[in-house]
Amino acid sequence: MLDPTDAVVPGADVSLVNVGTGVQFTIVSDDLGGYQFPLVPPGNYRIAATKSGFVDVSVGEFQN
Numbered sequence: 501m502l503d504p505t506d507a508v509v510p511g512a513d514v515s516l517v518n519v520g521t522g523v524q525f526t527i528v529s530d531d532l533g534g535y536q537f538p539l540v541p542p543g544n545y546r547i548a549a550t551k552s553g554f555v556d557v558s559v560g561e562f563q564n
Contacts (some may be wrong), residue, residue, distance in 0.1 A: 508533030514557040
């Protein structure tokens, strides 16, 4: 995760939600702001990130 100044945001809660089923996967970004969702079933997903002191961000929908 990066903030508007392109600085990394460690410790952000990143959520991946299957639009069709509502199943949610959540992970915390690492010290470099990185994150991965391994073994996610195929489907349409919405991804969002939250962290105290920051504005919540929703990237939109995508299909894997």
